[in-house]
Amino acid sequence: MTTERITPQTPATGRSTQPFSARRRWTALAVLVLAVLLVAVDATVLFLAIPFISESLHPSATQLLWIGDSYSFVLAGLLVSMGSLSDRIGRRRLLLIGTAAFGAASVLAAYAPGAGWLIAARALLGVAGATIMPSTLSLIRNLFPDERERAKAIGIWGAAATAGAAAGPLLGGLVLEHFWWGSVFLINIPLVILLLVLGRQLLPESRDPHAGVWDLPSVGLSLVGVIGVVYAVKEAAVGAAGQPAVIAAGVLGVLCLTWFVRRQLRLPVPLLDVRLFADRRFTAAALGSLIALIGLAGVIFFLSQYFQLVRGYSPLRAGLADMPAFAGSVAGGLIAAWLARRCGQRAAFAGGLLAMGLGLGALGWVHADTSYLLIAVVFLVTGVAEGAVYALSTTMVLNSAPKEKAGAAGAVSETAYELGTALGIALVGSVLAAVYRSGLVLPAGVTGPAAADARDSLGGAVQTAGTLPPATGDALRHSAREAFTHGMNLAAVLSGALLIGAAALVWALLRGRRRNAAGADTAGADTAPEADAAPETAADPLPDAAGELTKSAA
Structure with a gap:
């Protein structure tokens, strides 16, 4: 097992926190x-x-x-x-x-x-x-x-x-x-x-x-949309596709998911x-x-x-x-x-x-x-x-x-x-x-x-x-x-x-x-650039758990 140690940084200060070891x-x-x-x-x-x-x-x-x-x-x-x-x-x-x-x-x-x-x-x-x-x-x-x-x-x-x-x-x-x-x-x-x-x-x-x-509106839209669509599909699968409640659930689900996507883009x-x-x-x-x-x-x-x-x-x-x-x-x-x-x-x-x-x-x-x-x-x-x-x-x-x-x-x-x-x-x-x-x-x-x-x-x-x-x-x-x-x-x-x-x-x-040489996939000429191709940033801190407990106790 590797013995490298990851040293995360806080985005606010850029200072290193306690290293987070492989163990x-x-x-x-x-x-x-x-x-x-x-x-x-x-x-x-x-x-x-x-x-x-x-x-x-x-x-x-x-x-x-x-x-x-x-x-x-x-x-x-x-x-x-x-x-x-x-x-x-x-x-x-x-x-x-x-x-x-x-x-x-x-x-x-x-x-x-x-x-x-x-x-x-x-x-x-x-x-x-x-x-x-x-x-x-x-x-x-x-x-x-x-x-x-x-x-x-x-x-x-x-x-x-x-x-x-x-x-x-x-x-x-x-x-x-x-x-x-x-x-x-x-x-x-x-x-x-x-x-x-x-x-x-x-x-x-x-x-x-x-x-x-x-x-919160996005939360509601995603919840109602997913449940509405899945419910409609399940009911249609057992022969209830023509029932008004099933049709209404499916239409409501599709509309909510469409609205959800449009809202996320804005x-x-x-x-x-x-x-x-x-x-x-x-x-x-x-x-x-x-x-x-x-x-x-x-x-x-x-x-x-x-x-x-x-x-x-x-x-x-x-x-x-x-x-x-x-x-x-x-x-x-x-x-x-x-x-x-x-x-x-x-x-x-x-x-x-x-x-x-x-x-x-x-x-x-x-x-x-x-x-x-x-x-x-x-x-x-x-x-x-x-x-x-x-x-x-x-x-x-x-x-x-x-x-x-x-x-x-x-x-x-x-x-x-x-x-x-x-x-x-x-x-x-x-x-x-x-x-x-x-x-x-x-x-x-x-x-x-x-x-x-x-x-x-x-x-x-x-x-x-x-x-x-x-x-x-x-x-x-x-x-x-x-x-x-x-x-x-x-x-x-x-x-x-x-x-x-x-x-x-x-x-x-x-x-x-x-x-590549490491065995990981990379994009070819006709592929979209990889989202993870950029180097890792320090946007997400990984503070030591003991330090977190100490701060919580304080």
């Missing part, structure tokens, strides 16, 4: 990994608890949808705003505030007496999560001024995110074997306490000294500098990660139902079945920097998207009796590619943005991730649902509410089958499982094609790039 940088990164784990675990831990929540709280179908979606909706809608806020009030400060709020919202969710309470608590978790993720990325951007070191750090950060997502179903399965559904939210509490203690002691503070005022200090998208590397990274998650998220989400309801796995076994994909993602995140140096960011990023597409497409041939070993191999390959793509896209976004705008730039990366996840579940789910309903053959005697429940989802069909005579129930289960598997196959093939298209798009956007 301190990597120790601070370990704390940021805890923060990523906190948010990533919560994003997936709920998946296996849905059947238990349905049994306990008796939510309606709409309420059940919002229990799953309120977190990602609010998180996606506030990421850019909170990333910009962290640039203004301090990244460490906002991260610690968000961590405390995350812990409080987790307790509220764990002891929710009804579906409405749980939906509100999940929304509060989304608000808190939106303050944490951009802060972690912007702190990394300022902790590691060297581009190669930063790429390694982001690889570790991305590996932690996928490890947390892997731990969610596994921990959820373990807890649900012994405790009530609310305990899956209490998993967060130990991480919250540890992060609050270590974060205050080990993380440096940094901010943009010229950030200006936080523009503001002297915008909430999000939309001119960053003029850099093709920034645009390619954001679009690539968005499309990747649209294709990946829906397939992975419905594979959890495949394992439990088609293959008959327990929640814990279903969580373990997903592990090759998540283990591969961790490995992919760790080797992303090496791949970029060896192949160049263009080839590594586009190649990762292509490998993801081929892996997802291969799931189009999975059936109820397919050997799990074959599924595990596909999961592993797809996971490695996804981890590399995630780390590479994040690195490209941060390297394309000025250092003082790291919070807002990191928020763009995370927004693409969250929007891709939400849209992927909606769009892939619509394909699967349509094929499922058209392929389901109801046995004689299954009519009325029972038939409606069976057509609604595979879970509804399995539950309905348990109330029928054995022969009729077995016939319904077999038909429902076959119809669901066929829908999942088609969705996987379409998702794979989408990822292959994303690979071609990224390859085109990053054309004309070449690698």
